[in-house]
Amino acid sequence: MTLALIDYGAGNLHSVANALAAAGCDDLAITADPRAVARADRIVLPGVGAFGACAAALCAIPGMIEAMEARVLKQGAPFLGVCVGMQLMAEAGDERGTHAGLGWIPGRVSHLTPTPAAKVPHMGWNDVVPTISHPLIVPGEAYFLHSYAFAGAHVLATTDHAGPVTAAIGRDNMLGVQFHPEKSQSYGLALLRRFLAWKP
Amino acid sequence: MTVRARVIPCLDVANGRVVKGVNFVDLADAGDPVEQARAYDAAGADELCFLDITASHEGRGTILDVVRRTAAVCFMPLTVGGGVRTADDARALLLAGADKVAVNSAAVSRPEVVTDIAERFGSQCCVASIDARRSGGGWEVFTHGGRRATGIDAVAHALRLADLGAGELLVTSMDRDGTRSGYDLDLVRTIADRTDVPVVASGGVGGLADLVAGVIEGHASAVLAASIFHYGEASVADAHAALAAAGVPVRSH
Numbered sequence: 398m399t400l401a402l403i404d405y406g407a408g409n410l411h412s413v414a415n416a417l418a419a420a421g422c423d424d425l426a427i428t429a430d431p432r433a434v435a436r437a438d439r440i441v442l443p444g445v446g447a448f449g450a451c452a453a454a455l456c457a458i459p460g461m462i463e464a465m466e467a468r469v470l471k472q473g474a475p476f477l478g479v480c481v482g483m484q485l486m487a488e489a490g491d492e493r494g495t496h497a498g499l500g501w502i503p504g505r506v507s508h509l510t511p512t513p514a515a516k517v518p519h520m521g522w523n524d525v526v527p528t529i530s531h532p533l534i535v536p537g538e539a540y541f542l543h544s545y546a547f548a549g550a551h552v553l554a555t556t557d558h559a560g561p562v563t564a565a566i567g568r569d570n571m572l573g574v575q576f577h578p579e580k581s582q583s584y585g586l587a588l589l590r591r592f593l594a595w596k597p
Numbered sequence: 598m599t600v601r602a603r604v605i606p607c608l609d610v611a612n613g614r615v616v617k618g619v620n621f622v623d624l625a626d627a628g629d630p631v632e633q634a635r636a637y638d639a640a641g642a643d644e645l646c647f648l649d650i651t652a653s654h655e656g657r658g659t660i661l662d663v664v665r666r667t668a669a670v671c672f673m674p675l676t677v678g679g680g681v682r683t684a685d686d687a688r689a690l691l692l693a694g695a696d697k698v699a700v701n702s703a704a705v706s707r708p709e710v711v712t713d714i715a716e717r718f719g720s721q722c723c724v725a726s727i728d729a730r731r732s733g734g735g736w737e738v739f740t741h742g743g744r745r746a747t748g749i750d751a752v753a754h755a756l757r758l759a760d761l762g763a764g765e766l767l768v769t770s771m772d773r774d775g776t777r778s779g780y781d782l783d784l785v786r787t788i789a790d791r792t793d794v795p796v797v798a799s800g801g802v803g804g805l806a807d808l809v810a811g812v813i814e815g816h817a818s819a820v821l822a823a824s825i826f827h828y829g830e831a832s833v834a835d836a837h838a839a840l841a842a843a844g845v846p847v848r849s850h
Contacts, residue, residue: 408718446722516818518720518795519600521600538849540674541600542697543721544721558599558600580673580696586672
């Protein structure tokens, strides 16, 4: 069972790879090759930093988005987006200008508004509170590190940072998490194990 | 609950070896930063901070290997500081597995380095580290481990670095560092109350009450300490318990 971890220059690529290996993935391909993505059994999209820069880097790989859409949208391969990798599932992001996302989930990514009690970036451990039942998302504490957040459809879980903030989104065979499972110790590794066993 | 106050043990690393670290009895090699990181991972630390104090240029690459080996076995957030002068330095650390990179002296001589890092990798990974001493009615930025005065107002400098894109401010009182007499709470609070980004209190922790004061009185989002953890006087669980007892939200163990 091959898992394709998409390499488009994301800073957390190797941390995600390490965590997937620790969660039991024994056939992990770190790849920028659309052909490898097109035949992968599972696909993970990492990402940190700015939405626009990440979207541009992903678009810059010829054939990558087409391969992802064929494999995930048409053929139903399980997909996990992490942090900005999750945000890219949205229609658009407002970080340093407005940029198009993959458009897999209706909604957009916008800057969090700081308050005296809620600093931005939202940085640290916070609750993952499921809003509907989903086999991969369970209540717990995870590590968040972001200044922008998703608002839109198919929200699976929220966290609280001066109000509800989207923690996970998904539909059908795709899941996106705003927090960092690769940095969330046992909670994060357990989520990755569930993803590796997921048969949506 | 809301985002938790973070307890951050800090390890000084020189030439790839821990200079000041924990005396966990069961470590095969207490001088190995990776062993130390594993111990803190198991102990439930909210984040870990490596401060690279390698003096020589030749020794610089060793921290990348340390970060790489740590990230392979520890699935917890890691901040690395010391010797970061450019966005390329930051990139190398991030790719090795650091989640945040702290820039200190370079941001004194060229504050725009913070913007360089934030624009390329996002504010969330860019920590501005400020070493300050009391001076007149305020605080002054010092470099070189607190020995060299700069004439720069520390509060203004910190706020400027946040404006330039730093996503976190690590504020160390060089008056208190090593004294075990508690954080300079006025310094931490003065900055924390005037910025939207999280502030980490650092320098001077002598006991658990100092950590609590850092959050309650200093308004810090996170508390950094070295000695009390390294010498086994307190565990991360003790720190969380003390904070929880004071009504501060912390992670459950």
